[in-house]
Amino acid sequence: MAVRIPTRRTLATVLAATTASLLLSACGDQTAAGQGSGADGAGAGAAKSDAPLFAKLPADIRAAGVIKVGTDATYAPMEFVENGKIVGVDPDVAAALGKHLGVRFEFTSGTFDSLISSLNSGRQDVVMSSVSDTMARQQGLDDKGQKTGNGVDFVDYFVAGSVVYVQKGNPQQIRSIADLCGKKTAVQRGTTFEEVAKTRSKECEASGKPALAIESFPTDAEAQTRVKAGGAVAGVNDYPVAAYLALKADGGNAFEVVGNQIQAGPFGIAVAKDNPELRDALKAALAASIADGSYQKALDKWGAGTGAVATANVNTGS
Secondary structure: OEEOOOOOOOOOHHHHHOOOOOOOOOOOOOOOOOEEEEOOOOOOOOOOOOOOOHHHOOHHHHHHOEEEEEEOOEEOOOEEEEOOEEEOHHHHHHHHHHHHHOOEEEEEEOOHHHHHHHHHOOOOOEEOOOOEOOHHHHHOEOOOOOEOOOOEEEEEEEEEEEEEEEEOOOOOOOOOHHHHOOOEEEEEOOOHHHHHHHHHHHHHHHOOOOOOEEEEEOOHHHHHHHHHOOOOOEEEEEHHHHHHHHHHHHHHOOEEEEEEEEEEEEEEEEEEOOOHHHHHHHHHHHHHHHHHOHHHHHHHHOOOHHHOOOOOEEOOOO
């Protein structure tokens, strides 16, 4: 079900916040490992802290002073690489949480569809990468409903839907996702917006129209490049990312967004099912950051303020 795109605070603030680092710059697995983003003075090896929520953290994280974060840093403005450092909405929200927890968040970039496995294997403590909180991910199910893992818990911190983007000027006159039947559509593999495209494809076939010709790529940057080059008529992406692309890529001359948001839902910080102590500490830190205004400030910096949540919750996805 589509919802209307809310009236958004202008994304022009992004222009002053950062120089673009989109598909036209570096991307890929392990593009920037070990880039910290967190509370001042809370370095690795910290065994104690005066931060109000420090005691809520698991003992191993308190001892290390670090929460290891898996992300796919090719996804401006949510997370991307600029001058060798991972920046964006998610690192800035993490920094706000870190001030309440007394630890820093250390982001390491990998391909999106490997992030949950890196969490379940223990390589990362959390995943924070614009991951949509879905019941399937909570239960560890693949797109066919088969059990593939233990699932994860989500601390939900943002709300967004999927949207269609096209080349600037919209040469194929695409008005919405309903116009993509039979047309090449580029998406990133393993994402909820890939599922949105698959759902639309089935709807096309059910109405007697040709299915979408879906092209799935390991990274979002590759999907964007395919649309920019004209190899795909359109791409499907999360709204804040598509809006940022339309504003920034090639000085605003590469893409435009069409139609309304589709299936708006929560993004969550993913935590292993067997780590409820960390999950609850993150939830408390998010609540504290909402209360003191640092959370909203982090979103507004990137023009993403209308995706803010009013309260901290766990596993609200469907």
